[in-house]
Amino acid sequence: MSDQEAPSAKPAIFLTVVGLLTIVGMVAMPLLAGEPDGQTATQWVRYLGRYHFIILHLPIGMLSLVILMELGKLFRSEKGSSTLVPAFFTAVSAVVAVVVGFLLYQSGDDNSELIQNHMWWGIGFASATIVAFCVKNWVDLAGGKGGFVYFLSLLASAGVMTVASHDGGESVHGKGYLRKEEPPALREWINQLPGAEKLPIEEDGSSDEPAEGSGATQEPVGVPLEEQVVYTHLIQPIFDQKCVSCHGEDKQKGKLRMDTYELTLAGGKEGDGFEPGNAEDSNIVYRIHLPLDDDEHMPPEDKKQMEDHEIAVLEWWINAGASPDLKVVDAEMPAEVKEAVSKLVPPEVAAAEAAAATSAQEEEAKAREALAAEVEKLQEVFPSALNFESQQSSGVTFTAVSMRKNFGDEELAKLAPLAPALVSVDLSATQVTDAGLLSLADASKLKMLRLSETQVTDAALEAVAGMVALESLNLYGTKVTNEGVLKLVDLPNLKRLYLWQTAVDAAGADAVRAKMPDCEVILGVEVGGE
Template sequence: MKWNRIRWQNAGNQFLFAANIFILVLFIAGSHLTVPAWLQVLGRMHPLVLHFPIVLLLLGSLLLFVQLREPEASRWKNRFTELLLLTAALTTAVTVIMGLLLAREGGYTDNGSLLWHKWGGVAVLWAASALYWLRAAAKPWLPKAGALVTVVLLLLTGHYGADITHGNNFVLAPVTPRNTAVPLDKALVYEHLVKPLLEEKCMNCHNAGKAKGGLSMELPQQLLAGGKSGKLFVAGNPAVSLLMERLHLPADDKKHMPPAGKPQLTEDEVALLYYWIKGGADFKTAVATLPARDSLYLLAAQRLQPAASEAPVYNFSAADDKLVQQLSNNYRVVYPIALHAAPLVANWYNKDKFDIKSVSELLPVKEQLIEMHLQKMPVKDADLEVVAQFKQLRVLNLSFTNITGQTLAALGKLPHLQRLSLSGTPVTLQQLTALKAAPALKELYVWNTGMSPADLQQAQKVFPKATVVKGFTNDKGEQLKLNQPIVLNPVAVFQHSLQLKMQHPVRGTEIRYTTDGSTPDSLHSPVFKDSLLITGNTVVRAIACKQGWYASDPIQLSFSKTTYTPDSILLRNPGEGSYIANGSRSLTDGQKGGTDHNNGKWLGYTKNGLEAIVQFPQPVPLKAVTISALRNTGAYIFLPHQVEIWGGNDPRHLKLLKKVTPPADKKDDPVTTLDIDCDFPLTQVSYLKIMMTQATLPPWHPGKGNRAWLFVDELLFN
């Protein structure tokens, strides 16, 4: 049977040549050409058709290496290979054209993997075209070499295409060495928890080569910049963060992230992003600095578990969840070391409420309790017999308790005790040797005890398998910096007068202060004695000083006087999101919120303004209302656009007493709290209506045009 060349093969050959020229022009022209909408539809079909040329090229390349003995069969094979290679080259051309059209859409950046993928696609087309045109070359090795080159180019181009679709190094990830597990005490929240999560679930669509919606997540500055829809998150406020909003949309919503068909985030992964944003979305926070009961810490402990071979093995089952919850109260907290983990930790607070009964009450969970933190509690020597009943203990903190060391032998019976802290107790070396019976002891904290430097050196010899922590010794005479004074007053707002009390934990430290706004110094500023009488609005600045130490950073305290306390305050709109504070009570509780908008003391509004109805028990003569507000432009918190004070004796017939428009916030304004003073002629009032409206984010702000947040925390009258 004779195989004759037919017309469409000639037409295909000519079309292939024309397609190469067209693709070269399209590739060089780049973004200078305007593509109509119907061609964009064609471009989006690129992922649908790219598999056809791949299969055809691989099959055609394979057939070039197949040799048949029968002449007729060999002719059929050659003709079939010829048609196969032509079809493969033509479909490759169509696929490349679709890909170049798709790359012109928004969300793709012409660098990195995308650039290499485009070059690879064009190279595959040229190789496929050459393979077809050189199929019958006089030198048999030429088409075979071209087949090998084509296959290699296919693999490389496919690799970069997978990087665009699924994230960097998607193909080689299973065989690429990964970073070893990071210990919990050395891990960073973003680097070792948030970033790996984003790489796994988000960066396949939001990377340097494929930044959908103008958003790339590879670098912190890109996360902060956000995308076309605005800022990705508001630090400290996940409730209004776009990231959390998209994650919580219904799965069939077109804006839900990740899109349907992509791997979705688990509940714990969503919680990780939520608590990271709620904690300020800091990129350098260490896991070890988080409180032990913090939700983010518990999630980190769960995700950063050591490898199975290194993980501690607990041969006990979990305690009943309800029982664990019942064992916590205002002075004692019991919680698992990680989410859904069996081992428990117990912390005690308020030494005035402590007795050994609060320890024995935990005996129902003695098989699960592995850590006890009793530091600064009045634990006595006799109490250690009760503690010794908790055989699963790994960590025991008895620092600055009332033990003298006479009954330490009881702790030597604990088979799993690894870390024991006795700092701040009068324990001697002889008493410490009673712990030699503890088989698992690895760390022993004995700084500031009754042992001399020589005893501490001897203690390390007595416990050769344990690390004896002696604490800081200033052998080189280095000067250290004092921490700031501690303020003991619970409120910053008063009616008649206030006795300011401050102290410092380091003995022999002086506190020097000023009340005129100047910076205190260690020589000329007054020395703070036992207390300082405050009778009016006062700003106190103070430092801690001691010979041989660097003075502390200054602390600034603002105290405000209010003449009248209202009987009640009705909020027309409660606070929004997580900024609800204590409702209306937070406006007159004497607690200033400070510059931390996440401390639970601020009322926050963004959708509705603040409208408060204030009622006094009897008519009072008012001439001023002062409102404490917060400004933090980076967190979208601006001063109010306008404040109105209405007053009178009938809540239905109030008159406007004052309207104030604070100056607009500027780009470089610092984070601070400000008092908005509203003065008006002396007026007898029983009712006040205070109205505050939000500012609109200015053109220089990333969220321009949207409503800013309004934060309020205290109202002062006269």
């Protein structure tokens, strides 16, 4: 008989039995409790269930720690710390997360298939961590033999955790959330994987299609007014944008679906969705008007809210009978409702606007790239004077404030290749003359031009008159006259014209104002002396 007795197997047996009973209990919970019913759920159930969103992170972090500790042992010669204790807390926290998650499920807010899958995968994850902990007990009892089995059980736990977390994330953010912003190359590769959903590949890698099962409708583009149906073309698009993410095919908070007329009318656990002819007593409208911080408010506080004009159209439609077939041309709309309808953006228009914005951004990026070499070259000539307007813009700004007496027509001519891209130019107190301004003749995007205290005269205004995008022009301290500034009256976007200390008098300024009522003509001190 050895001096040191072998460790007793009783603790390992006890913990294994407790672990197996815990697994059986978790599996039995949803089977014995039945379908969730928010009406019978107590306030404590609803309250404690909300802690699921906090506790669920604990087992994820603990499991990650255990795996990292085990991996660390592979690179160390001496025996590392045992992971038995962190494995125990991983299992315990996973079980607690399952219990409070089940309470949240029993509150009845959402019993969709996605949530049920998340629940069962969550139970599977907690069960896997219990198995891993039990295996670790037996491995330690055997003096480390079977460590590979323990490591495999940890990897299995991580795999189940990944699936459970994915379903949980989609229940919050919507189906397909992770793949919405895939780069094109990655999406193409994932599409080729067995069983992967084949998503369309756009230039930006995103899909213009709604997530599968989202309930979002795709109406034909350009439906003539006489063929538009109030529900189909006005009401359902509002629901798609503001309601279906929580009340669609994949997720039904409060057992309510709003992706079709019939399902919306049928309502959920709180009764009918709406009462035709009575918007005030309709459940949907009632919840829309609840305070924003009320738990029953729709949409939830963290979601995009309904606009006033959307609510006005919805209430009018319900009060008018909530017909699914009423055409726009047959509807008797009050003036205020017609105005509200005019503010609605049809899905096809919104999609077209989004596509146009994306296209514009791409064109802007291409234009910026084409200008980059020329801008870089001129930045060496005019340090700190030439820059892009912003990180995304292809517009170029220039200021000669640091050069003034050393900047004249010859220097300005060097900017001619960039003239079409210039949006702001400050030539204040430089030696630029009328002839030099011809270098900016192609500045069709120029919005701001400062010529204060330069030698320009009426002759220079011929070139300025062609700068159709010009919004602000400063001629302070120049030699322009009443006759010359009249050359500017056809500039369509000019909003401010500075004429202080020029030959332009009050009569000349009034003449410009008469022809350009939307332009602010500033004579400085002279205006105050009138």
